[in-house]
């Protein structure tokens with residue numbers, strides 16, 4: 001299989017280390033240079049970067065192996081905590097806890113729980129837009145200093161709390177009763193994840209009783225994050241009025257059926273709070289820039305939502321041509337794929353990057369929502385996995401996230417006109433961050449309130 005020549009023992013580990021902040025760009029460069037199948041080696045780990053959508057689909061269907069997060073596994077075993085899916089080895093029984101995580105994916109809970117709970121948050125989102133927007137005297141425009149942290153992550157956090165605990169949580173309440181802000185919560189959770197990934201590629205000395213500084217930092221941050229999750233569930237449990245069902249009882253019931261202790265609910269909730277806030281907030285922030293950039297499309301969407309409020313017809317999340325997505329498998333057996341034999345233990349990374357895949361998607365690097373209309377000539381191949389992955393371990397938060405994003409989209413286009421500060425070019429993602437992130441200090445989104453909102457801005 002083609003691939004760069006690396007050093008005999010460590011392979012491409014140094015290159016990856018140099019590109020650690022933005023591995024996507026490195027993987028994309030390799031895919032552009034070597035093709036749809038690229039072999040690399042990172043210390044003892046074999047990795048394949050796969051860009052052919054058909055091969056991706058074939059492998060994704062038959063293989064459910066994932067990376068085990070070794071440090072997280074060790075931490076939870078040592079503390080006697082319940083583990084979630086990614087803390088298990090592939091040969092262990094990860095499926096029982098995954099069934100508990102699957103609760104938000106059940107179609108019946110969409111209408112009974114997710115939609116009504118999120119509907120109650122809708123006004124809050126608009127209110128927080130109005131309260132948080134700042135006015136720039138020079139350009140005479142409204143903007144958020146940092147849309148991801150100031151607005152979108154707050155909304156994503158509130159949405160997860162609302163669907164699972166059935167309560168509206170305010171920043172003031174968090175600070176007064178629990179002593180942290182949403183921003184701190186997310187920062188610590190993201191730092192914990194970053195450390196887990198860093199430790200993944202270091203020798204696991206903690207397994208032999210020696211804890212490095214990175215491991216100790218990870219341990220300390222995990223104590224903080226889990227502690228906050230437990231306190232939050234405690235604090236908010238009494239505030240629930242029971243009028244609309246919430247997911248907590250359903251999670252509890254499923255956990256009990258599978259024989260887990262009662263604390264499984266809080267552990268699962270913590271996994272949702274960590275998995276469901278940062279990535280969704282990044283998606284929604286990218287969406288702001290997209291609406292600001294595609295003025296015609298935003299106007300069309302505005303008109304459509306005006307006709308059929310609540311039923312937006314453009315499907316934002318399937319426009320994966322704007323966001324590079326990564327998903328992977330860890331092979332649990334030797335596997336033949338295309339012309340290659342891949343060894344058990346190889347990590348196969350699915351690369352979904354428009355510049356590499358334009359040969360598979362007609363006009364793939366253009367933003368064309370029409371491609372998602374049934375029968376469209378420019379549609380992408382059915383083999384695409386989409387942003388949430390596929391199979392038994394796909395994202396369990398898909399329904400929550402999709403609907404949160406619809407709500408945000410509707411609220412945005414109905415109440416504001418958006419523009420951005422990068423002229424005719426769509427602002428690039430920041431290369432300093434591994435996940436899609438627009439730097440608000442470089443590229444600003446401006447909000448012009450529509451006429452009916454003007455009184456609130458005087």
Ligand code: HEM
Nearest residue numbers: 085271272275276280283387388389393394395397400401
């Ligand atoms: C637009 C937003 C989101 C995207 C693009 C996204 C994407 C993903 C992807 C690709 C995976 C890995 C799937 C795989 O390995 O096959 C994943 C896992 C996960 N997601 Fe999401 N997600 C989003 C929002 C959410 C939300 C809102 C929640 C919680 C309510 C959530 C909770 C989780 C959890 C707990 C996992 C780990 C599942 C496991 O390992 O079994 N995600 N997500």
